Amino acid sequence: MVRAAPAQRFDLAVIGAGIVGLAAALAAARRGLRVIVIDRDARANGASVRNFGFVTVSGQARDVMWRRARRSREVWREIATAAGIPILQSGQWMLARRPEAVGVLEAFMATEMAEGCRLLSPGEARRRCPWLASPSLLAVMESSVELRVESREAIPLLAAWLERAHGVEFLRNATATAVEPPLVRTSRGAVHAERIAVCPGDDFSALYAERLAIFGLTRCKLQMLRLADPGFRLPGAMMSDLSLARYHGYADLEAAAALKARLAHEQPRQLEQGVHLIVVQSADGSLVVGDSHAYGATPDPFSLQAIDALILEEFRAALGVEPPAVLERWVGTYASASDRPVLIDAPEPAVRIAIVTSGSGASTGFAIGEELIASFIDTGAVAA
Numbered sequence: 001m002v003r004a005a006p007a008q009r010f011d012l013a014v015i016g017a018g019i020v021g022l023a024a025a026l027a028a029a030r031r032g033l034r035v036i037v038i039d040r041d042a043r044a045n046g047a048s049v050r051n052f053g054f055v056t057v058s059g060q061a062r063d064v065m066w067r068r069a070r071r072s073r074e075v076w077r078e079i080a081t082a083a084g085i086p087i088l089q090s091g092q093w094m095l096a097r098r099p100e101a102v103g104v105l106e107a108f109m110a111t112e113m114a115e116g117c118r119l120l121s122p123g124e125a126r127r128r129c130p131w132l133a134s135p136s137l138l139a140v141m142e143s144s145v146e147l148r149v150e151s152r153e154a155i156p157l158l159a160a161w162l163e164r165a166h167g168v169e170f171l172r173n174a175t176a177t178a179v180e181p182p183l184v185r186t187s188r189g190a191v192h193a194e195r196i197a198v199c200p201g202d203d204f205s206a207l208y209a210e211r212l213a214i215f216g217l218t219r220c221k222l223q224m225l226r227l228a229d230p231g232f233r234l235p236g237a238m239m240s241d242l243s244l245a246r247y248h249g250y251a252d253l254e255a256a257a258a259l260k261a262r263l264a265h266e267q268p269r270q271l272e273q274g275v276h277l278i279v280v281q282s283a284d285g286s287l288v289v290g291d292s293h294a295y296g297a298t299p300d301p302f303s304l305q306a307i308d309a310l311i312l313e314e315f316r317a318a319l320g321v322e323p324p325a326v327l328e329r330w331v332g333t334y335a336s337a338s339d340r341p342v343l344i345d346a347p348e349p350a351v352r353i354a355i356v357t358s359g360s361g362a363s364t365g366f367a368i369g370e371e372l373i374a375s376f377i378d379t380g381a382v383a384a
């Protein structure tokens, strides 16, 4: 039976129960607001549960995104115990196997973003990880600032904790069909709220579609794999040369030009499919490995074996280890824009729209939620 929308009045209605919507709900609840979160699905099913759960700080674009990631990492740490969300991994190992990649790491180490990072020689890295067998390993940048959660468990745990500890209400199986402040019309009745936060992930053809059309948003599709327990433990999330050419914190450094030129020559098929390497480990030892990037208004939902093969080829080259059996394959999509990492818009005084347009919501979502609520309450101004 469909339950009608709650008749009470709320200080804030959040549309979207992904990480961005939940982050906005947390920031609002911490300021004492009465909050309701509305989602069309019965349980989280979007990008927020399909990702690596990798909270990346090093490698985020300099300044604003890097600061957002540091703040979000802090919030993950603050709430993890209370919300019962295990932090499964800390830190990151960036494996460099080309001199040009070492050049990028050295340039990165000279920036303020290198806080918590240090370079390891191949010998030191192998002493710590005897299984690491890539013959071409030249250096590792170890960062202590990253962390990882199991998103498919963490997002439901976060929602349950918001409900239990902060009194946030949830209206699920309810599609928001119109925003008419102070009302949100949903497929299960109207919700009354003084402020409305629209956090729709990559659905930008429904609410405020005309307004969002001017931002030139598109979608990005990623292929992901889960591999069997390799029988060893990772010292942190692992990445490789291809990631140094992709993540803005590294790729925007001058030193990255030489690496990009070499990769264009040596790994054109990976670059064509937007493939780079992230390997993280789950509590049962299995590895989540990815990913690829394909852009389009409606990317197809199919996982291509040829793209998986490119991801696994990079796994083999970077770790020097034969990839274990594939246990799961899935695709995910996120919103993308070529000119901004995050879109925060105020279409009307009582409404904010927040969309992460750079595939970094697990890393930056909590900071964005705080900014969104601050823009309602503190200044009325909206961050760019």
Ligand SMILES: Cc1cc2nc3c(=O)[nH]c(=O)nc-3n(C[C@H](O)[C@H](O)[C@H](O)COP(=O)(O)OP(=O)(O)OC[C@H]3O[C@@H](n4cnc5c(N)ncnc54)[C@H](O)[C@@H]3O)c2cc1C
Pocket: 015, 016, 017, 018, 019, 020, 021, 038, 039, 040, 041, 044, 045, 046, 047, 048, 049, 050, 051, 052, 053, 054, 055, 056, 174, 175, 176, 177, 199, 200, 201, 202, 203, 206, 207, 222, 223, 224, 291, 331, 332, 333, 334, 355, 356, 358, 359, 360, 361, 362, 363, 364
């Ligand atoms: C495969 C993959 C790997 C990634 N890896 C990482 C990573 O390791 N680290 C990182 O930082 N980021 C990563 N990202 C990006 C990150 O997952 C996203 O930036 C983030 O999850 C976006 O969160 P969201 O809340 O905006 O969107 P979503 O999680 O998609 O949530 C949006 C919610 O809004 C709801 N909704 C939309 N419209 C309506 C409506 N009209 N009415 C009701 N409900 C509505 C949807 O049902 C959905 O639940 C990855 C993304 C993917 C796909």
